[in-house]
Each structure stands twice: as structure tokens, then as C-alpha cells.
Amino acid sequence: MKKSLFGYGKTTKAIAQTLAHKMGNFAIYDDKFKEKSCDEFGNWLLPVSAFEPENSELEIPSPGFPPTHKLIKQAKNLQSEYDFFYDVMPKSVWISGTNGKTTTTQMTGHLLAKIGAQIGGNVGTPLALLEPFAKLWILETSSFTLHHTHTAKPEIYALLPISADHLSWHGSFKAYTNAKLSVLERMGENNVAILPKAYENFPTKAHIISYEDEFDLAKKMEIDANKISFTPPFLLDAIMALSIEKILLDSLSYELLNSFIMEKNKLEELFDTQNRLWVNDTKATNESAVIEALKRYKDKKIHLIVGGDDKGVDLSALFSFMREFDIELYAIGVSSEKMMAYAKKFGLNATKCEFLPKAVEEISKKLKLGEVALLSPACASLDQFSSYLERGECFKKSITNLKE
Secondary structure (H helix, E strand, O other): OEEEEEOOOHHHHHHHHHHHHHHOOOEEEOOOOOOOEEOOOOOEEEOHHHOOHHHEEEEEEOOOOOOOOHHHHHOOOEOOHHHHOHHHOOOEEEEEOOOOHHHHHHHHHHHHHHHOOEEEEOOOOOHHHOOOOOOOEEEEOOHHHHHHOOOOOOOEEEEOOOOOOOHHHHOOHHHHHHHHHHHHHHOOOOOEEEEEHHHOOOOOOOEEEEEOOHHHHHHHOOOOHHHOOOOOOHHHHHHHHHHHHHHHHOOOOHHHHHOOOOOOOOOEEEEOOOOOEEEEOOOOOOHHHHHHHHHHOOOOOEEEEEOOEOOOOOOHHHHHHHOOOOEEEEEEOOOHHHHHHHHHHOOOEEEEEEOHHHHHHHHHOOOOOOOEEEEOOOOEOOOOOOOHHHHHHHHHHHHHOOOO
């Protein structure tokens, strides 16, 4: 019987490369494989059509494999990465939500590194590469992973606010929300769930700490927000990280938290040779992230680059919200026409650029000191880029290439 992996991405590669010598070779199926071959570890690389469910004893999908994929529908022994490693998983904190997962995970890891905690999951390190004898795993947990997980559970589940995202993958906002909440059904009396107030009555045996906003959570956890150097939208991330520290260690390390350095590509401020402000917010792939970015620069005229793969989400509410701002739009990506249609519907000035370097050029013709050029696209990047990181690098390179 074969042990099967679906997709040859970071998660499944790590499993295949680290466990092939212990468990025997894996059969790895991916849409990009057209004929049978082997990788350097002896694992079989096979086209999707070669999968035989009756000859497979285990199937682990890459987190992004949608439930509609042929392989997922055929699988009879499907396990998520989390379920597969649950037997060796130490105590864990899972962090999820629509925005802020990565920052909260990194902040929490920064605070708890002193006890030997390791961070992983969607933040970049697959579970196969984490140390099973670590004191604690802090896992950024996506809705994709939660959808496929049916056994594993954390000791602490920290859920940031939920807004519409990945609807083309999940099928509906309800299904997306249900994926985020599903782990609560498995949590026990000794577990803790920090949840937005809207979900405080969701059935679970876990002890629930609910919150309306960052200030409400700070009050409930007796955290002094005035001692925190981060401002919205990162203040909630910081308070969530401190809350996790307090639950686990009964301490609040304000000074250590304030020493945390934010990652690039999230409200990353840059200045060109004319000292004009450009902001790389390429990680803002949904409307709630863009709304937070717009709030941050509400006192400036905003030149906003928007568009890409909209993931099937209706962005009408976002464009309606934009009417409160002094704003001009620059549409890029496969959804350029749709972005232009939104702009027209809500009476917003917009320029169709299609490509990011073109948008930077167009903004540069108008951008003045005291204004802001903001790449906060509300869409995923895979229509034109390999990742949001590549989109951010393209943005920065385009600024560098501007002529005065």
C-alpha cells in the first residue's frame, strides 16, 4: 500500500524529504507532473491520473488543495499535516483569523523563545521541520489546514477577527467561518480559546475569553495598552501575543514585545529619491486588511493600487468605504476590469494599469509630498506573481527605477 502526498509544495516536500527513510518512499501526486519520475530521496512523482485510492493507505494534502480537487474527492484516508503529526506534537498554540496571523505568531514566538518555543505552520516552517521535543509549538493556522483537520487540537486557540476571504476555495463565507471555528468542537476543559465576541457562544468545552476589540481584550487580560509601542492594526496582534504569554507564564513582557521588529511587506514604509512616501502592503489580500491600511493614512491623499486575484469575494463594501477618503485608484491584475467597474459604481477616480510597474509610473506622475502611494491590493498575487513576496519586490524595484 502506498503513502500518498497531494501537491509538491513546502509542506509535502518537508514530509517526503524528512520521513522517506523512516516510513518508506511516498507517492507524490501533482497537477504539474505529466509522467512518472523520482525525486532525489526516492519518492515517486506522479500525475494526478495515476492515483489509485484502493492502493493508498494514507493521503496528506498540501494545505491549499481545495475540497473540490479530484484527489481530495477520491481520497479514502485523508489526514491534514496537523493530524499526521498530532501524536508527536508537544503542547501547542494555534493562531488563526483573517488578518494578523503571521504578525501575532511571530510576536508570540518572540515572547516565548525564552522557554524554547518554536513557530511554524503557515508562517513558513512545516511541522515536519519542527522539533517534536520542543516545549511548545506556536502555529499560524490557515482555514485550509483547519478544513482538513479532524483530530488535532491545541492547548490555546487564539482567533483574530474573521472577514470574507478565500471564498472561491471554501465556497461561502459560512464555510470559511466554520473552518475557523471547527477546532473548538475538539477542545477540552483544560484548553483556552480567545475569540471575537461574535463567537463566544460557539459550542466548546474550552474556557473562552471573548473580546470586542483590542482594548476590550487588554482590559480583560489586565494588559496596559499604553505600555505597548505598536499602533493599529498591529496593536491587537501585540495584545493577543501578550495574552498568550500571560496564560502560559503569568507574565507580561512589555519591553521584550516592544523590541519585536515587524516583517517586511506589511505596511512597510519606503521613500523615493524625492522623499515621497510609498507603502508596501502587498500582504493585504482581503478587504479588512485594506480597510486597516486606509485608516492608518486617513489624513493623507491616498493613491491606492488595487487588484489581482479577488478569490471570488465581493469587494463592494470596500469600495463603498473608500468614498470617505481623498483617494485615487490604480487597477492591476486579472481583476483590473472588475476593479474599474467597482470604482465607477461608487464614483471613485481610477486608472486601469493592468501591471504593477505601470501603476507605479502612473502614480509617480501625480504623487506629491504629504501624500501616500499605497500597494494594498485586496487580492491575491498568483495571477501575475509567484507569491505576495514577489509582488512586493516588484513594487520596490519599480519605485527604485523611477526617473526624477
